[in-house]
Amino acid sequence: MEEEKTIVEVLQDLLSSRQYTLLRQTISEMNTADIAAAMGEMENEESLKMFRILPKDMAADVFAYLELDAQQYIIRSLSDREASNIIDNLMADDATDLLEEMPANVVKRILANASPETRADINHLLRYPEDSAGSIMTVEYVDLREDMTVSDAIDRIRQKGVDSETINICYVVTKQKILVGTVALRYLLIMKPEEIIGDIMNTNVISINTMTDQEEAARMFQKYGFTAMPVVDNETRMVGIITIDDVVDILEEEATEDIEKMAAIVPSDKPYPKVGIFETYKNRMPWLLLLMISATFTGAIITSFEEALAAYVVLTAYIPMLMDTGGNAGSQASVSIIRGLSLKEIEFDDIFKIIWKEMRVAFLCGVTLSGASFIKLLVLDKLEVPVAAVVCLTLLIVVLIAKLVGCCLPMIASRIGFDPAVMASPMITTIVDALSLLVYFNIATRMLHLVL
Incomplete structure (x- = not known):
């Protein structure tokens, strides 16, 4: 067939x-x-x-x-x-x-x-x-005057509607283009033809300034549930409208940019299939180079504790587990905070409340992980209790540090004007890796030196 x-x-x-x-x-x-x-x-x-x-x-x-x-x-x-x-x-x-x-x-x-x-x-x-509201607006819209009748308004919609982005909402302006109200088409259709627009218009108008960031404009659409919003200049003169299809494009663009930054990639405005090999290389290489250089600190820390590792070789086997767990814990916190900052659910003034919350979460997670790890180290790995205790205590402290770093860095970045997404998984992981090793070797040196 x-x-x-x-x-x-x-x-x-x-x-x-x-x-x-x-x-x-x-x-x-x-x-x-x-x-x-x-x-x-x-x-x-x-x-x-x-x-x-x-x-x-x-x-x-x-x-x-x-x-x-x-x-x-x-x-x-x-x-x-x-x-x-x-x-x-x-x-x-x-x-x-x-x-x-x-x-x-x-x-x-x-x-x-x-x-x-x-x-x-x-x-x-x-x-x-x-990326401003003015750059994404369209100037094709239906404007009305206060002294028009409903019949006049409908005639004007017939005249201008074909070339307008939308006719669902019409905007009432003065001769100087000052925005004073809005009126819905469906409302016009049920009103008497002789009614005056100024008497029936909605004067509680929500508008966007031309210089407003496009991401903030998208949040306003989400807040008010509009399908179109007027754009005004600093003198409240109407200059255009933004429609919901523009907002969908903005949200997709901003989400893609944040995802790329969180993955340590320089954002690109092209879809993946359209980005050439050399351009992809240029977008990825700077962060990889920076993170590689940062990771050399990890090697320096291991080198500085060579004597401790030589005395307790078994400690080496648990370095990857501690670093990975710390990186994962930090990434969980950072992603949640970055998302909250992006949606304006939290701001820098909330930092102490957030730290207090994350520390309690980190303590519960750390105790659970340490308990499970302690049983595994004793039963399966056959470690001595002091060595198992070193690993598990380090695990608890590493989770606490990772959550603290993961929640603070994005907020600090936002406060000083950087995109919080930059302080995502790769950066957090690099920092937490170095701190994890410092904690691990210092605890091991002190505890095992006293016990063994």
Whole structure:
């Protein structure tokens, strides 16, 4: 029985057999996001052919869903007029994101043929700092006036709605563009046509400043549960809106950045398959080099206690267990604190409460681990009680130290302006390894010297 073909294979077959009419009919019945996903699985040349066949009213929508490298390839392959037409039909924030990654000569060529309104919108967005609310907002929204009637408002929505990012919420502004209220479309639909907007609008408006960090903007969406929020300048003049699809992208970007930092990798704004070998090497090498140099302190500590190790060779066997347990305990604490700082659940002023909590948790964990280890050392490893006691006491102290380091370092980093994610597993593990050895050898030297 012949296997059913995937939609990508069906489209590729129609493309290769030049059944363009049937292909156009097929893709016209598909969702634009699905078309973009299918094009993403094709070679660049096939993807470009597909794009040229798209109906004009779908082209810009499909283009917005494509990956950045696919967008760049298509833009470079189109004529100046075709490329400018795509840019004109994109939402301003999407067009700005694309042009920010394009070579200057290509951007100049495209903008030269774009409409004056598109150029003005893109230049307006490009002036805001990267990762600010102003840089990710869109300027396409429906604005109303207080003195409008509901009937007037609906007429304006019909006029501007087609080119707006969303029409679910409309924004009431003065002649000077001062934001004074909002009104939902569904509310307009149930009100009498002669009602005045100023009488029915919601005046308790939550807005975002253009200079607000994009991560803080995403947290505001999470807090208030909005699907769109207005963006205002320092004089509360409305300049754009941020929509929930932008927030999803921000959250994905920020989460990826934190994960990479926590794994001691320099963050990259490209997906893994698109990052070249040399670029991957450059992203990973600095931290590996730093951590390797830091780890030499561990070797120096072992060297300084050579006499103790020579007298009690059995101690060497438990070094990996102590270091690994300490690193794991520290990582648990650091990840919890980094997450709390990221979500604004905790702040630096809470440090003493956090230390007190982590020390109690560490004591319980350390006692449990030490107890289990003590039984194992005596029963299975057949160690003498003093040696087993040294290992287990060290284990308890190491867990306490690791939890303390793991909770404090991210908070201190946050306080002095560093990203707390930098103080994650690799850094914590390196520090805890050195401290673990110092504790272990000092306890062993003192206890075993007295007992044995």
